[in-house]
Amino acid sequence: MARCIRHFFLPVVAVALWVGLASAAERKEAAKSEKPSPPAAKPEKTPPEASPREAGATYKVKKEPFKIEVTLKGTFEAEKTAEVSVRPDVWAALEVVKAAEHGQTVKRGDVLVQLDLEKIDEEIAELRLKRAISDLAFKQAEENLKALEASTPVDLKLAERAQKIAHEDLEKFLRADRALSEKNANFALRSAENYLENQQDELRQLEKMYKADDLTEETEEIVLKRQRRAVEVAEHVVEMARASRDDAFKVDLPRRQETLEQAAVKQDLLAAKLKVSLPVALNQAQREYEKLKLDRSREEEKLKKLLADRAAMTVKAPLDGVVYYGRFTRGKWSGMEQVAESLRPGGIVMKNAVLMTVVQPRPVFVRSSVSEADVAKLRPGMKGTVQPTAFADVKLEAAVERIDAIPSAADSFEVRLGLRAEPSSASIVPGMTGTAKIVPYAEKNAIAIPSKALFTEEMDERQTYVFAIEAGKAKKRPVTVGKRADDRVEIVRGLAEGDEILLERPKEDEKAKADRPPEKEAKDKAPQKKDSSTPPQKEQRAGKQKDSSKKLP
Numbered sequence: 001m002a003r004c005i006r007h008f009f010l011p012v013v014a015v016a017l018w019v020g021l022a023s024a025a026e027r028k029e030a031a032k033s034e035k036p037s038p039p040a041a042k043p044e045k046t047p048p049e050a051s052p053r054e055a056g057a058t059y060k061v062k063k064e065p066f067k068i069e070v071t072l073k074g075t076f077e078a079e080k081t082a083e084v085s086v087r088p089d090v091w092a093a094l095e096v097v098k099a100a101e102h103g104q105t106v107k108r109g110d111v112l113v114q115l116d117l118e119k120i121d122e123e124i125a126e127l128r129l130k131r132a133i134s135d136l137a138f139k140q141a142e143e144n145l146k147a148l149e150a151s152t153p154v155d156l157k158l159a160e161r162a163q164k165i166a167h168e169d170l171e172k173f174l175r176a177d178r179a180l181s182e183k184n185a186n187f188a189l190r191s192a193e194n195y196l197e198n199q200q201d202e203l204r205q206l207e208k209m210y211k212a213d214d215l216t217e218e219t220e221e222i223v224l225k226r227q228r229r230a231v232e233v234a235e236h237v238v239e240m241a242r243a244s245r246d247d248a249f250k251v252d253l254p255r256r257q258e259t260l261e262q263a264a265v266k267q268d269l270l271a272a273k274l275k276v277s278l279p280v281a282l283n284q285a286q287r288e289y290e291k292l293k294l295d296r297s298r299e300e301e302k303l304k305k306l307l308a309d310r311a312a313m314t315v316k317a318p319l320d321g322v323v324y325y326g327r328f329t330r331g332k333w334s335g336m337e338q339v340a341e342s343l344r345p346g347g348i349v350m351k352n353a354v355l356m357t358v359v360q361p362r363p364v365f366v367r368s369s370v371s372e373a374d375v376a377k378l379r380p381g382m383k384g385t386v387q388p389t390a391f392a393d394v395k396l397e398a399a400v401e402r403i404d405a406i407p408s409a410a411d412s413f414e415v416r417l418g419l420r421a422e423p424s425s426a427s428i429v430p431g432m433t434g435t436a437k438i439v440p441y442a443e444k445n446a447i448a449i450p451s452k453a454l455f456t457e458e459m460d461e462r463q464t465y466v467f468a469i470e471a472g473k474a475k476k477r478p479v480t481v482g483k484r485a486d487d488r489v490e491i492v493r494g495l496a497e498g499d500e501i502l503l504e505r506p507k508e509d510e511k512a513k514a515d516r517p518p519e520k521e522a523k524d525k526a527p528q529k530k531d532s533s534t535p536p537q538k539e540q541r542a543g544k545q546k547d548s549s550k551k552l553p
Contacts, residue, residue, distance in 0.1 A: 058469060059453055061491075061499040066446035068485040070377055070438045072415060074368030074386070078430040080360040081328060082318040084112055087352050088309035090302060091120055094351060099343040102325040102336070106317045106358065113343065113355060115313035124306050131299045138292045145285045152278045159274040163267035170260040178253050185245035192241035196234035203227040317358055324431070327354040330367060330408065333431060359430050366398060366417040368436055375413045377440040378403055384438035386417065388428055396423060398436060441483050447495055448488045453503050454481065466495070467502040474506050 086094055095116040100106060206227055210220045325343070326336035339356065342349045349355060366386050370378060382400045397420040404414040417436055449466070457463040468477040479494030495501070 057503045058500050059449060059503050061447060061449065061495050061497055061501060063445040063447055063497050065442070065444050066448045066483070066485065066488065066490055067442035068377060068440050068483055070370065070374050070384075070440060072368040072370060072417075072436040072438065074366040074415075074417065074434055074436050075332070076364050076388070076428060076430050076432045076434060077328070077367045078321075078359045078361065079363045079365060080319065080321075081430075082321075082358045083327060083354045084315055084318070084356045084358060085352055085354045086113070086115065086312060086315060086349060088312055089305040091123075091306060091309040091313070092351065093119055094313070094349045096343055096345060096347045096349060098345060100323045100356070102323060102340065102356075104323045106321065106323055108317050108319050110317045111314060112317050112323065112358075113315040113349075115315075115349075117310060117313060120306060120310050120313065124303065124310065127299060127303050127306065131296070131303060134292065134296045134299055138289075138296050141285070141289045141292050145282075145289045148282045148285045152282045155278055156274060159267070159271040163264075163271040166260070166264040166267040170257075170264045173257060173260050178257065181248055181253055185241075185248040189238070189241040189245045192234070192238040196231065196238045199227070199231040199234040203231050315355075319358055319360065321358040321360040322429075324357045324359050326356070328357050328359070328431070330414065361426070361429055362422055363419075364423070364428070364430055365401070365419060366434060366436060368415045368417060369408065369412040370403070370415050372407070372411045372413070375403065378415065378438060379440075382438050382440055384417070384436055386419070386434045386436045388423075388432060388434040390432060391425065391428070394423075394425065394428075396434075397421065400438060441485075443490070446482075447491045447497065449491060449495070449501065450503060451484070451487045451489050453501050454479070454489050455505060467506060468495075469500040469502070474502055 088094070093116075097114045097116055098111075099113045100110070106112065203224070206220075206224055210224065324333065324336075325339045326333050335354070341347065343355065378400055380400050380402060384398050384400075386396045386398045388394055388396075398417040399420060400415060401418040402416040406413075408414045453466055455465055455467075457465070463478065464481050465476050465478045467474040469475075477494060480492050482490035482492040484490070
């Protein structure tokens, strides 16, 4: 019996287990197939209106004062200042003997900086002595030049004349003088010979005459003796004339010709030399004169500059005021510590460097700068106030005088503010800082709303709107914007006093904006077709259940 029951129930239990496992597998498979398939999309509708309770906080529009205020940081600066520096031309040794203290009040002409003068005085004395010597040399060169300028033309003419005379003498000797000299020598010889011949004839005649008488008296003997002596003299004269003629032909005349020829050549050379050397000497004297004149002028100029440098080394106050060490540039002091160190006794200052600035405490103005974002808001003539940093209870009336068109630094345009009245407190001095507040725009009864309540169209940001509460619903309303100031916006058209607007976009509008991309908006708005057929997952699951039921015994 037990065996029969066991054989009967075992197949039934096995079938039941198989059916259970098959059903579980079908459900698991159906779940997998249903998970990735999204439900059919339904068209979304954005309600055009929202209740204030759903939208959030609101704002009640009202008329109230509205202004734009530009806050600037600035520095009080004196209208009249004078930079003090030592500007020597040639002198470089600038050692400080004494200097005015920082903050000292001075009068015009007071000594601000006294530099050491000992070395420059020595240089000036040496230069004056050198200049005196140069003056003597210059005068000597000047006289020498005058003499050369006068004598050079005369010497050139004399050289030309001597050259001409030498050639004329040579030409005259060759043309006439030599022949005439030869003729004279020959004539002198012939005359001597004739004289000898006459004396000899006279002696012979006397001898014949006295010989014929056969008588020789003492007187006749005397006559004959004298005649014989005359013959001897005539013979000597002939001998001398012959020797003289020979010397003239062989020695004197050739030598004279040679001398004349050499003189002509020498005068030619001398004339040629003088034609070159005399102008060169004159030119050299002129250049020497010009050089001495230039050196003298330079020494005179250097002496003049040294005297001016010496005077500049005693630096005096150009105006009444207060001494500030360093330089004041665009409202800021610079170089104060370095200047204080160099102005101590024995210190060395740099030429042309600004050592101090003499400042007249009154009148003053305020130098400031405005950012690129605010520069368009300001214009000359706008009024405001300036509050000194050191005096919180003091407010000075001011007005914009000038705005630079070119930036003085990155994102910075310089602004000059004039004070309508001078500060009554003497404690406000140049170099102190303050805060200026300028009001470019103000409206007593303006409609202004918080900036966060204003929205712009996505496709055109120039189109602005708000969400106004109308009949308990939030509706989109276009508005025209005026001025903006911090977190406030002026509305010039579209809102009236008493209107209520939302301070933030309605939640429904935000949700619609997030869920509906612009490219899918048209597709989402298209009508959806209803499908009454069985979903594929259910049909598949039913088919599997049918198949599994068929397999049951």
